[in-house]
Each structure stands twice: as structure tokens, then as C-alpha cells.
Amino acid sequence: MSRPSAAGLPEEYLRVGTSSFSDFAAQVAPNVLPSARCASAGAADLAPHGTTIVAATFPGGVVVAGDRRATMGNMIAQRDIEKVFPADEFSVVGIAGAAGIAVEMVGLFQVELEHYEKIEGAPLSLVGKANRLATMIRGNLGLALQGLVVVPLFAGWDVATEEGRIFSYDATGGRYEEHAFFAVGSGSVFARGSLKKLYRPDLDAASVTMALLQALYDAADDDSATGGPDLARRIFPVVLVATADGVQRVTDSQIADMVDEMVAGRRQRPDGPAAPLT
């Protein structure tokens, strides 16, 4: 005999099975999920796009930074958008691509991790979280083919191996572990070139943050879609650091001081610090 349907909690809520929030939501309320959307080829022009995210590891963890610009074609859609978020207490996700879908996907990913942790009584491993994000990107492939591509960068503190780790993705859901540093988004080519010259594995958290700020500056220097530090409005990159103490956001005042120091240096040498030739 089937259970009588209750007003408060329908039968699906009591069904034993998945620990995944998105699988559950797909059964009871598919309309709330980002993947429920259908788009035609022109949709990409309607959506603002977020741009460059950079990340680098240091001996005690990993730092992720993102610029603050969203663009729509040749227009700046928003100058203070935030594209780097804590995914849970030990991991960080940064997003490049179609901003609306990407922000929604981050929200879903955060709930997904928390939901699993509450139902199972233990959090997912860092690689498990990275794989879960890959599944969500794969679910977005249909939209990606219509131009609404979302490319995240996932990083976090791995409590099992006690190190900071970085994962990158492609639009089809491929997941790749990156070592030392990585960048995604339209300015990523320039940011990665900059980090190649500036990054050293023995840098501490503050020095790695400075290297990332320099890389974002270099990206903004050559890519019109990446925003540089807005000195007049005091809008600076968002910087999150994941360590054994969890995820913390570096204060705006500290970032402001570092940006001022960097910009003062750039006044002397606009291309940024010079690396030795040999």
C-alpha cells in the first residue's frame, strides 16, 4: 500500500536514496535548477560575462583571487561583481563565463556540499567535491554549446593530504588537477604568463597574494574584459585563502594597501617587476 501523501512533506522527501541535493531537486522541483533552462544561440549576447580568476598554492594552503568586472559585448555590465566564493568551510570556487548561470551554479554547488555533509554526517573529500563540480559542469554542456559557457576554478585545503590543491575544468566537464598556479577566463593567458615569472613555491600567503594581484594587473593590462584595480572607487580584487583554519577572505583594507604598493611600483616600471634573465 502506498503512503498517503502528506501536505507538509510529500512522498519524495521520505524516499531513501540520494545524498545529492541536485539529484533530489531534479525529482521534486526541476525548475529551480540551472540545467532546467533552455537557450537558443543568441542567448550568449544577453548574458554578462565574468572574466579572470587566478589561484596559486603556498606551503600552508591556497589563495584564489578574481577581478571585479563583468562585460556584455563591449560594455561593462558591472564593475564590482564578485566571482570568487567559499564553496564550504575548506574550499573555494571562482567562476568565469556567463555570470548568471555561473553564480547560480555556485549557489547550487554550495548547497550540494552542505547537503551531503548533513545527510552523511561527514564532508566529501576535496577530490570528491571537485568531481561533483565536474558533474554539474557536464550538466551545463547543452547551454555551453549555445554560448553560455561556465568555466570554474576550484581550490581548497585537502585535510587528507594537508596541502592546498587547485582543479581546473573545461566546458564538457573534464576535471584536471593543476599544480602551483592556474588561471581561467579571458585574461588567463596573460595572467598565467605573469605568474610563470613571479611564482615561487616557497612564497608565503602574503607574497603569493601579491603575485596574484600582479597577475590580475597584467591580465587587465592586455585584456579589455578584465578589470584592473579601480583606484578612484577603491574597488579591488576579491582574495580568498584556504588553509587548515578553513576559508577566510583577506580584508579589503589589506588588499587596498597591497594594490597601492603594486601601483606605486608600476609607476616606476609599468610592466611590473622584472624577473632575472638567467
Add this chain to the structure above:
Amino acid sequence: MSTPFYVAPEQQMKDRADFARKGIARGRSVVVLHYADGILFVAENRSQALHKVSEIYDRIGFAAVGRYNEFENLRTAGIRYADLRGYSYDRTDVTGRGLANAYAQLLGTIFSSGGEKPYEVEIIVAELGPTDSQDQIYRLTYDGSVGDENGFAVMGGQAEVITEVVRRGFRPDFGLAEAVRLAVDALASDGGPSAPRREIGVEALEVAILDRARALPRKFRRLRADRLTELLRSGTEPVDEGHEAIPALPPQSVPETTLPSASGPAGSGAPDAPAPPPS
């Protein structure tokens, strides 16, 4: 052909209630009480893995007694309800009252439907309010009735005896250590005032709090045995590090090898070449 017996609805409901009540009274008890900085959950539970107390949402905790599979099912449903609501609307739109209502509907429907046995569970939904005076403790019974408890609630096992001990000792301005002591003392006195007090070690307790002082949005956290021992011994709680990293196994990797150095010039290895002499 047999004629079914007529059973009066009053009798039918009474039988079902007796059945559920008996099941609930068999287990160990859970005490939930308000203290100065939040809400405390103390359960007598020898298992470290099968929980009676759990997190539902940022400011909502859940405790249950009775049949494990039934309240586990309710707990999962509650987490699903809260997460779906918080995702569709906003995190602040998930309330303990809404959840308690949903549970009440479900339990009530099952209890009064003739088709299946009533749930042998009793649950508590506790919500941390924005201020001290707005904390809520809802107690739901097997038949779907909801009680809004004032300050504390006890369920399962010898609930009446334990309630009496808590009522006598309870003060709303208790610190955490005093509140835990009272709850443990009450659980240990379940034999009644004349019986000797049982000894309950920290390893047989499941303790969790909704901590108003916690900096993170998720206010629920467990107090594990070492912290609990420290709390009961010194009366002060060790500093909350904010995060709880559960120790995990390192990942397995493919075993590595170093190949033996090649002998003779490269490319001369014909299939019938003699094996190199052992050095």
C-alpha cells in the same frame, strides 16, 4: 466468510497511541535545553556513528528518539525540505516553525491513516532565534501534535522522571557547563528519586549545541568526547576553533618502481639475447 469485528474509532486510536508510546519508551532519553548562549542537545547514545541529534539548517537542530529507521527518514526529509527552501528562496526564509508544521502534517497523516502502523518516534526541532528570548523548542509526538516547549524538553525512556529533575534544576541563564551537568545528571537519575544515580561516561553521550556565539553561519556543532571531558572537568569550554577537520585517509596511489639499468647499447636487445650475468 468472516465478518470483520467492529472496533470503535476511540479504541482504534487508543491502541495505535499505546503501540507508539511503548516503542518510544523502550529507548534511551534525549534532553534539549536552552542555555545562555544557545540551545543544548544531550542524548544517551553509545554509538559514535548513528546519531540521535543532527543539524538541519543554519540555526535549526533536530533530535529524536524511537525507531532509528523512522527518525532517520524524517531527519533526511527535514534536511531536504530546508535545503530546497533555502535554495529556492533565501537562507533566512527557512524557519523552525515551517519545518515543525511539515513534520506535524506528516506524522498526523500517518497516525490517522488505517493502512500503516504509526511512527514510533518523538522528535524535537529547535531553532536559534535572533535574540535569546526568541529561541524555540518544538516537540512533536507520534500523532503529529506539536508542543512549543518553554526552556527545555525531554523525550524517550523515562521521560517523566527526567523532566522532573530538569524542572527542579533549570535556570534559563545557565552557562554551557552548568547546562550539560544538569542534563547529564537528569539522564543519570532515570531510575526515580529513590533509585541510585547511574554513572554515564562521556563516551555514552552525544552532545551538540546551537551556538549563538559561533562566527560561521552554520551554528550547529558537536562536542566530542575530549572537549566534553574538558568542559565537565574545568567548567570552561575549550576555544572553538570554528572548523572541524575530520581526519581522513590519504589517497591511494599507484606503487612506484625504479627500473634496473639497461644493459648493452640501446636497441640491441634481440629477443634471443642471453640474459645479463648476475653481478
